[in-house]
Amino acid sequence: MFASAPVPMTQFGNNKNPSRGILRSTLQMNSMSSPATPRPTNAIVLSWNDFLCPVEWLQGNIPPTFTTHSCLLQLDQCIVQLLLHASTIGPVFVLCESGASFIEGLCTAYLPGCAQLFSSPQHQARIQLICTTTTLTSA
Incomplete structure (x- = not known):
């Protein structure tokens, strides 16, 4: 799905659910690095x-x-x-x-x-x- 590098555990601080931090980091990385892709057209x-x-x-x-x-x-x-x-x-x-x-x-x-x-x-x-x-x- 999302391609990103693993995020070290120290980045989360006291966060009890580290997967939210990975998702947030991944979403931020994807939104900054890739422009919006056009929707495919059906013919x-x-x-x-x-x-x-x-x-x-x-x-x-x-x-x-x-x-x-x-x-x-x-x-x-x-x-x-x-x-x-x-x-x-x-x-x-x-x-x-x-x-x-x-x-x-x-x-x-x-x-x-x-x-x-x-x-x-x-x-x-x-x-x-x-x-x-x-x-x-x-x-």
Whole structure:
């Protein structure tokens, strides 16, 4: 826990509990020798494709039916709420396996809240959309 050199017993005088003196000495030494350390920042990393958004399903069911479209609007609200809440904990990185233009078109057509969130300068500092431009191939 605290790193300090042992304190000789003579430093305590008539103190019946020498451990308090060691702790006091250690705390004083630590407060004088080490500056305040910054708190660690938590980062949240989420996947867009088939985790936040059912991209594969959407590609097979375009155009969605009226019922499906209303479900997508509910999903849109849930994604926005999740990302906004996560951004209160730390920076959020949303990883996309698709290109930025595909995600932009998808959000504009079916997830307007996400489209607005991702394009908002106010939120871009805390919620970053990271899209790939090419697919990875195995070696």
